[in-house]
Structures are given as C-alpha cells and as structure tokens.
Amino acid sequence: MAVFLSTYVNKVDRKGRVSIPAQFRQSLAKTSAPSTVYLWPSLNHQALEGADQDYLDVLSESLESPDLDADERDMIETFIFGKLIPVSSDAEGRIVLPKELAEFAGITEEAAFIGRRKTFQIWEPDALKAHEAALREQVVRKDISLSQIVAKASRGAASRSGEGA
C-alpha cells in the first residue's frame, strides 16, 4: 500500500487538472492500480480525501465486519462509496478534479496535497493554513507531545494483546 508524506501545492488549470506530486506518484507506482486514485469528500473537513486501490480494498473489506452497526455501514456506503470517484491520471501524471469535489473543498486555482500515510488530503491552500493554525493552537493548549502519544499507544497495544481479552 502506498505511503504519502509531506505537503505539496500545485496549480489547477482551467480544465480542472492538477499534477499529482511526483513523490506521491512514486508511491502509487507500487500499488495494484498505479494510475488510478480514489477521491472523496472528507467526512470531517472541507477537504478531499484520496487513496489508492489497495486502501479501498481494505476499507471495503472492513465494511463486511459484523462489528459495524447498520447505521454506520449505511453512512459509509452513502458518503464514501457513493461519493467516491475513481480518477485516472494522464500520461503527465495529472488528474482532473471532479467539479463537485473541487467545489466542496473550495479549490479553484491551487490545491495543497497533504500526505497522511495511507491516504492523503487535498485542501484549498488558505483553508489548510487556517486548519493548521487551529490545530496547532490545540496542541499548545492541551500540551500534547509526540513521545507522550507513542507511549500511550504502545501501552494500549500491550494490554490488548497480552493481559487483556
């Protein structure tokens, strides 16, 4: 599965095309469908989410899980798969941002690609800045630190696999 990192800002031309950052393309090259990315509107932000075929397969599989209640499944099927748009890149590595998605995210002239490991997001650059500022403010206020998070997560994993269950 592709891994997406860093942030890149590219231009959107009159036809709604954007270059996928070269680094992302290199990641995509290793997946089962290198020239196809899947885009959908984020559930939680005014931004777009993107992923490769392999990630979608995992997601699709997790929908079969009996742990999900009917509401959640319906929601995902409507909001993710119903909104999901497979976009194939041209020979130059560009994709066309579907109109409704570009509008949803408020993207007109530039698009910011943010790597989020298994997925990435596409933001309107100014909206991204605002979002980042808000997040940073929270970090300071809650006094969050990286080492703390790692410690917390690994402690949780230990209790689940070892003592628990």
Added chain:
Amino acid sequence: MAVFLSTYVNKVDRKGRVSIPAQFRQSLAKTSAPSTVYLWPSLNHQALEGADQDYLDVLSESLESPDLDADERDMIETFIFGKLIPVSSDAEGRIVLPKELAEFAGITEEAAFIGRRKTFQIWEPDALKAHEAALREQVVRKDISLSQIVAKASRGAASRSGEGA
C-alpha cells in the same frame, strides 16, 4: 461482480429513458448479463435499488441459508424478488424506468444514480440531497470518522481470528 461507485445525475426524457452512467456500464460489462439490470423499490427509502444478475444470484443463494428465519425470508421474497423488474438497456446504454418504480421514487425529470459497491440506488435528486443532509447530521452528531471505523473493524477482525475464540 460489478462494483458501483460515485454519484451521477442524468436526465429522464419524455419516454422515461435514462442513461446508465458510463462507469456503471463498464462495471456491468464484466458481468454475466451485461445489458440487463434488475431494479426494485428500496425497503428503507423512497428510492430504487439496482444490481446485476450476479448479485441477484448471490442473494438468491443466501435465501437458502438455514440461519435466516422464516419472517426474513418471506420478507425478502415478497419485497425484493416479488418487486424485481429486469430492465434491458438499448444500444446507447439507456434503460426505461418502469412507471410504477419511477412513481415510487418520485422521479420525473432527473435521476441520481448512487453507487453502493455491489448495488446502486436511484433517487430523485432533491430527495437524495435531503437524505444526505440527514445522514451528515448524524455523522457530526456521533463524531464519526473513517479511520475510526477502519480501526474498529480491523480490531474486531483480529480478535475474531487471532486472540479470541
């Protein structure tokens, strides 16, 4: 089996014809009966459900399962198979929406096709918007996020296959 994604809004002409979205047709092309889709009224919404031959076969088979109680089986047989209408597409990839189905869903001038992986739905566009708005409100209220659901599902899968049982 065909996979249906994205949402497409197409016009219904005076004769009641609608183009099946090209993407859906491409999916259908791989199935055992490419030019036939099956339509029936949704159990839960004022909308239509659609699927290909292969999906119906699977559904039919699952009715044989002893895990299903008589009520459920009766319900499916009455409301799905009893209402099912096979519709064949013309050379241009259009289908004629059966009158009673169009009326049931309130479809007159436009029809919104929404992909739901193995099946799809056909809505009257305004009704769909209302439905989505209601769903989105739930997403916000329950504070649902995609990664959360994936995590939940995969954790469940792990405990079922590995530690549990």
Added chain:
DNA sequence: TGGGCATTCTTGGGATAGCATGGGACGGCA
C-alpha cells in the same frame, strides 16, 4: 567549489473520441 548540462516535473493548449440526450421511424400488440 562553482558553473554548466541534463533530466524530471509542472504547466499549457489543441484535437479527438465518447457520452448524454433528443427526435423520428418501424414493428408489435391490443
């Protein structure tokens, strides 16, 4: 260490093919 060269990436525009949509004609059924 600095400059020049080559490659890759991003961006732009034009041409072509496919799709959605509309109307008309033919054939079958009532």
Added chain:
DNA sequence: TGCCGTCCCATGCTATCCCAAGAATGCCCA
C-alpha cells in the same frame, strides 16, 4: 387501425488523449 414500446440515427457537449515548452532541480565535470 391506433397506441405503445423498441430500435435507429443525429448532435452538442464534455472529458480524454496527445503534443509542447518553461521552470526547477540535481548531477557532473572542470
């Protein structure tokens, strides 16, 4: 014989493909 459904053909639009060039980066050599 009239009506309805199906098939066929035509067209405008949109999206896709193809070709081209500027810019930035990294590499190599002097």
